[in-house]
Amino acid sequence: MKLYDYGAAPSPRRVRIFLAEKGLEIERIEVDLRTGQHLKPEFRALNPRGVVPVLQLDDGTCIDESIAICRYFEELQPEPPLMGTDxxxxxxxxxxxxxxxxxxxxxxxxxxxxxxxxxxxxxxxxxxxxxxxxxxxxxxxxxxxxxxxxxxxxxxxxxxxxxxxxxxxxxxxxxxxxxxxxxxxxxxxxxxxxxxxxxxxxxxxxxxxx
Ligand SMILES: N[C@@H](CCC(=O)N[C@@H](CS)C(=O)NCC(=O)O)C(=O)O
Incomplete structure (x- = not known):
């Protein structure tokens, strides 16, 4: 599993904070938005929308949208609950x-x-x-x-x-x-x-x- 990330941007930060609260560490790949790496064909192959973050699962599935990535981790590891309990x-x-x-x-x-x-x-x-x-x-x-x-x-x-x-x-x-x-x-x-x-x-x- 890999998280395509950009340290300075707010949307990937939401995922990083969420992971830290869960005590989870996953491999992170920095996509440099300043130099337009996110607009290159290699990144568009992962996310045609050209935005970070993207979570790539081991089977190749790519999940974009930071809150959807958070949802994935909430389901994998419900504790501590960060998306409600009832x-x-x-x-x-x-x-x-x-x-x-x-x-x-x-x-x-x-x-x-x-x-x-x-x-x-x-x-x-x-x-x-x-x-x-x-x-x-x-x-x-x-x-x-x-x-x-x-x-x-x-x-x-x-x-x-x-x-x-x-x-x-x-x-x-x-x-x-x-x-x-x-x-x-x-x-x-x-x-x-x-x-x-x-x-x-x-x-x-x-x-x-x-
Ligand atoms: N709603 C999306 C927003 C994604 C988004 O806009 N990401 C920005 C960084 S915060 C981005 O990749 N921007 C690329 C650009 O500016 O071209 C999410 O929460 O993941």
């Missing part, structure tokens, strides 16, 4: 993971890609033809980050962790987004005391540096 907690984890992906990650990605000269023709990840950046998506992305941070703070005022009383993949996902937001100079405002309390706690877990 109907309610599983649904809560799924819900907050999707908030992180759609309300958080995509907002930061829009703000970042559409404002960074190196991505002027790469407005979307992994595209095999030029995708022009769209300037209007920068402000929209920043506004969405603000809404996402507000929602996290509101939720964490009523709950220790995003999906409930225990740390889960929902927290891992949101942590990766909050750190990704630093790429566009957005940090948690001082007013968001509940989000800051949670952020300090989840960032202090040894897995956060995975």
């Amino acid at each position: 109907a309610k907690s599983k649904a809560m984890v799924d819900s907050w993971v999707r908030h992180a992906d759609f309300d958080g990650f995509l907002a930061v990605a829009d703000a970042f890609r559409n404002s960074t000269p190196a991505f002027a023709k790469a407005g979307l990840p992994g595209a095999d033809e030029p995708v022009p950046a769209i300037e209007a998506l920068v402000d929209r992305g920043h506004a969405s980050i603000t809404r996402y941070f507000n929602r996290l703070n509101q939720r964490l005022a009523e709950s220790s962790y995003l999906a409930g009383d225990s740390y889960t993949a929902a927290d891992i996902s949101a942590l990766c987004v909050v750190d990704f937001a630093k790429w566009v100079k957005r940090t948690v405002p001082d007013t968001h005391t509940d989000l800051l309390r949670w952020y300090a706690e989840v960032s202090a877990r040894p897995s956060a540096s995975a």
Whole structure:
């Protein structure tokens, strides 16, 4: 089994933190996004979408999408549970993971890609033809980050962790987004005391540096 990874990117980081929390170590292969290794035919043969992470199983099957890779490991090794244990907690984890992906990650990605000269023709990840950046998506992305941070703070005022009383993949996902937001100079405002309390706690877990 091999994990195609890129140390600086937020999506593979979600998988690395998840594996660290499970106490699992697997072979990792660095795919250098800066030099476009992910767009080369060798990598597209593993993932035609041209994005990391990808988990390649021993039978050759390639699983893309970071949360799907997490799901695979959750099924292989259920302890400690990171994706819920019953109907309610599983649904809560799924819900907050999707908030992180759609309300958080995509907002930061829009703000970042559409404002960074190196991505002027790469407005979307992994595209095999030029995708022009769209300037209007920068402000929209920043506004969405603000809404996402507000929602996290509101939720964490009523709950220790995003999906409930225990740390889960929902927290891992949101942590990766909050750190990704630093790429566009957005940090948690001082007013968001509940989000800051949670952020300090989840960032202090040894897995956060995975
Ligand atoms: N939803 C996907 C997102 C994958 C993704 O966008 N990966 C980025 C790194 S975070 C990538 O490979 N980008 C390639 C590019 O920028 O062309 C997941 O969670 O795995």
